[in-house]
Amino acid sequence: xxxxxxxxxxxxxxxxxxxxxxxxxxxxxxxxxxxxxxxxxxxxxxxxxxxxxxxxxxxxxxxxxxxxxxxxxxxxxxxxxxxxxxxxxxxxxxxxxxxxxxxxxxxxxxxxxxxxxxxxxxxxxxxxxxxxxxxxxxxxxxxxxxxxxxxxxxxxxxxxxxxxxxxxxxxxxxxxxxxxxxxxxxxxxxxxxxxxxxxxxxxxxxxxxxxxxxxxxxxxxxxxxxxxxxxxxxxxxxxxxxxxxxxxxxxxxxxxxxxxxxxxxxxxxxxxxxxxxxxxxxxxxxxxxxxxxxxxxxxxxxxxxxxxxxxxxxxxxxxxxxxxxxxxxxxxxxxxxxxxxxxxxxxxxxxxxxxxxxxxxxxxxxxxxxxxxxxxxxxxxxxxx
Numbered sequence: 001x002x003x004x005x006x007x008x009x010x011x012x013x014x015x016x017x018x019x020x021x022x023x024x025x026x027x028x029x030x031x032x033x034x035x036x037x038x039x040x041x042x043x044x045x046x047x048x049x050x051x052x053x054x055x056x057x058x059x060x061x062x063x064x065x066x067x068x069x070x071x072x073x074x075x076x077x078x079x080x081x082x083x084x085x086x087x088x089x090x091x092x093x094x095x096x097x098x099x100x101x102x103x104x105x106x107x108x109x110x111x112x113x114x115x116x117x118x119x120x121x122x123x124x125x126x127x128x129x130x131x132x133x134x135x136x137x138x139x140x141x142x143x144x145x146x147x148x149x150x151x152x153x154x155x156x157x158x159x160x161x162x163x164x165x166x167x168x169x170x171x172x173x174x175x176x177x178x179x180x181x182x183x184x185x186x187x188x189x190x191x192x193x194x195x196x197x198x199x200x201x202x203x204x205x206x207x208x209x210x211x212x213x214x215x216x217x218x219x220x221x222x223x224x225x226x227x228x229x230x231x232x233x234x235x236x237x238x239x240x241x242x243x244x245x246x247x248x249x250x251x252x253x254x255x256x257x258x259x260x261x262x263x264x265x266x267x268x269x270x271x272x273x274x275x276x277x278x279x280x281x282x283x284x285x286x287x288x289x290x291x292x293x294x295x296x297x298x299x300x301x302x303x304x305x306x307x308x309x310x311x312x313x314x315x316x317x318x319x320x321x322x323x324x325x326x327x328x329x330x331x332x333x334x335x336x337x338x339x340x341x342x343x344x345x346x347x348x349x350x351x352x353x354x355x356x357x358x359x360x361x362x363x364x365x366x367x368x369x370x371x372x373x374x375x376x377x378x379x380x381x382x383x384x385x
Contacts, residue, residue, distance in 0.1 A: 001025075003351065006112040006142070008133050009124035010036040013147055017122045018044060020343035023351040024120060026103040030112040037105035044103055113137040120354070123147060124174075127230070128223045131156035134171065138163050145350050147174040149234045150367035152225025154375060161364045172350045172360035173367045175238045179342035179349070182305045182317040183239065185334070186296060189319065190243060195298025198244060200278040202295045203236040206287025207311075209259065213285065219261035226378060227263030229254050233283040234370040236294070238362060240271060240279035241369055243296055247271040247279070250373050254381040258286045267377060301329065309340050 004027035007014050011031070018026055018040055026044050031037040106112050109129075113121050113136050121137035123130055123146040131151040137144045138160070150173045151157045164171045177183060189195060206228075217223045218231055241247065249272040254264035269281040290311045296303040302320040307313035315336040320329040353360045378384075 003119040003354070004028075004115075004117040005120045005122060006030070006115055006118040006137075007040065007122045007124060008109045008112055008137075009126075009129075009147075010040040011124065014122070014124040015040060015043075016343050017124055017145075017347070020341075020347055022344040022348040024347065027117045028104050028106050028112045028115045030106050030109045034105065034107060041103045041105045109133050110136060113140045113142055118142055120145065120350070126217050126223045127152050127225050131160065134160060135163065138167055138169055138171070141167060141169070143170045143350075143354055145172045145174060145347065148238070148367065149173075149225070149230050149371055149374070150364065151371065152230075154368065154371050157364060157368055157371065164364070170350070170353050170358075170360055171364050172346075172353060173362050173364060174346065175235060175362045175366060176342040176346045177235045177239060177308075178242060178362065179345040180305075180308060180315060181336045181338075181341070182315050182334070183294070184345075185317055186303045186305060187242070189303060190296065190298075194301065194321075195296065195303065196300030197298060198277055199297045199299060200280065201240050201243060201297070202293075203240060203279065203281045204283075204287075204291055204293045205232045205236050206282075206284035207232075207290045208288040209265075209285045214259040214261040219259065219263055221263050221384065224263065226374060226383065227254070227256070227261065227267075228265050228283050228285045229267035229377060230371075230374050231283075231285075233267050233269075233281070234367075234374065236279075236281045236283060237269075237271070237370045237373050238366055239294060240281065241366070242362075244277045244279060245273050245275075246369065247373065248274045250376045252281075252377050252380075254377050254383060264378075264381070264383060269373070269377065271373065309336075 003024045005021055005024040006027055007017055007029040009031060010029050014029070014031070029037045029040050106115070112118065113133070119142060121142045121144050123133045123137070123144060125133060127149065130146055134144050134146045134150070160171065190198065213219065218227065224230065250269070252267065252269035254267040256263070256265050259265045265286055266284045267282070269279070271279040271281070292306065292308045292312045294305045300322050304318040304320070305316070307315045309315050317334045319332045322329050350360060
């Protein structure tokens with residue numbers, strides 16, 4: 001039987017994860033807003049029969065902002081093959097068993113992670129609960145996929161890796177951008193040596209927010225741990241580290257230019273490896289047109305990845321090969337107009353991690369490396385960690 005999965009946190013990311021359980025089956029889910037967990041359960045296809053989706057209005061998780069009417073339709077996905085390159089409830093409450101094959105919504109995250117049919121827990125909560133739920137799942141003997149950044153700060157990550165090793169469990173951190181097709185292909189090109197020695201990376205990532213963005217949970221450091229840098233910034237840091245390796249020098253700053261909030265809305269970073277390779281990164285939630293741009297420069301060519309699909313535009317990979325005579329490069333452009341499969345590919349890789357007993361990459365070490373850089377920039381920029 002395929003591994004049983006619990007999802008803790010049934011908002012946007014939790015719903016994306018439920019739609020991408022490549023090789024897994026949803027057994028239980030929990031959310032601070034019970035209607036969200038119930039909606040997710042009712043939207044899942046069970047044994048080939050679609051359970052009608054629940055249409056409901058729900059308040060935002062841990063915020064006072066309004067959330068549009070939620071209707072989730074979760075499609076069945078094929079199982080891809082991937083090769084990796086990381087209200088109070090009484091404590092004695094008994095959850096009645098649902099009919100076989102039908103997932104259940106439970107009132108507390110503790111009930112989800114301790115469910116006897118669960119092998120893997122996906123943690124998709126606000127940042128303040130990521131480490132707490134991960135620890136609880138590990139203590140319950142479950143493998144964990146925790147969304148980035150995995151914690152608000154380094155202190156919350158402490159000892160999670162040691163606990164996982166002591167229990168013989170795997171923890172993968174949800175840096176799903178590594179599994180976008182343009183970035184997977186870029187990784188293959190770099191590994192082939194066709195770009196020559198890598199010199200530097202230039203990355204930009206941003207969105208424009210929305211009315212009331214500065215009153216949502218990401219603007220509250222007690223819930224988020226920071227602003228744009230700890231949100232989208234950790235993706236760029238992780239991707240840069242994936243291609244260039246560890247960074248020994250960290251420079252830059254974070255600032256709040258537009259939004260009325262105590263966290264950053266822009267951050268500018270210059271990261272250098274011990275060999276002198278550089279990543280110049282900018283993340284922003286004052287990017288009025290959503291943007292993703294990641295350029296990898298080698299001595300023999302350049303790769304430019306633009307777009308992530310949806311509001312970020314069609315995902316595209318441009319490969320510019322330098323010619324011996326220099327001048328205009330030989331150019332190949334590929335577009336990837338299909339829907340975002342990164343969630344399914346990432347989960348399939350995690351299933352393979354578990355089967356083969358290997359350490360996930362990205363795992364807690366990748367989260368720690370990203371948060372070390374985030375904390376350095378926040379400390380220098382005057383933001384409390």
